[in-house]
Amino acid sequence: MLVVRSLAFNTLFYVVTALFAIVGLPVLISQKATIRFAQAWGRTIIWLLRVVAGTRVDFRGLDSIPEGPLLIAAKHQSTLETLALTIPFDRFAYVLKRELMWIPLIGWYLGRSGMVPIDRAKGASTMVKLNEAAAKAIREGRQLIVFPEGTRRAAGAPPAYKQGLSHLYVALGVPCVPVALNTGLYWRRHGFRRMPGTTAIEFLPAIPHGLSRSEFLPQVQERIEMASNALLAEGSADLARRGLSVPMPAASGAAGS
Secondary structure (H helix, E strand, O other), rough: OOHHHHHHHHHHHHHHHHHHHHHHHHHHHHHHHHHHHHHHHHHHHHHHHHHHHEEEEEOOOHHOOOOOOEEEEEEEOOOOHHHOOOOOOOOOOEEEEHHHHHOOHHHHHHHOOOEEEEHHHHHHHHHHHHHHEEEEHHHHOOOOEEEOOOOOOOOOOOOOOOOHHHHHHHHOOOOOEEEEHHHHHOOOOOOOOOOEEEEEEEOOOOOOOOOOOOHHHHHHHHHHHHHHHHHHHHHHHHHOOOOOOOOOOOOOOOOOO
């Protein structure tokens, strides 16, 4: 049954995404409409995940999110959070790989909605362009979502935070909201199966602007990793009660490891 439900969801995921990309072309006339359409897509996929695969998404700490422009630093274990994080923020903007802008149709939506592409191959000049685009997004009152490890990492893998997050924190002058999660237990980055149960995405108390780069990065990493480890333990117990398990790296993703 798990395989059948996973196959059904994965098929619907691609079919529904393709339909949204085609049907939604008229919304590209407006950035606001494009963002709202992306949120509708995210909600639809999360609804399908619950109904078809039996996987619920539990958003925690929503009341602790400050209003106005923000820097959002999220753990990245799965495709799921890239969908889910569109929902709580009315004016979200992702920092993402420039290559994603080249995907047919999808790239049009990313460009029109004002995402912030980064070209990792261009070294120091990348940070200059990133600063400019990120500052523009913040001036527009947007919530800038960053995955500080740069790419998806398996649930429980040791942390690998990049300096780019602390650079943005100091440069942008806005609070940073850390985000912990355990989505990699339920939707593995290279896995086919979608595990039934309840995965959690937790918004932690904001870190006010004003810390130095050397103070900020260890603090945000420790907060995210400690909370994510707690959620991994919770999720592992949830799956164990269902007779399911997801293998994780032997080394815990403890802060500072």
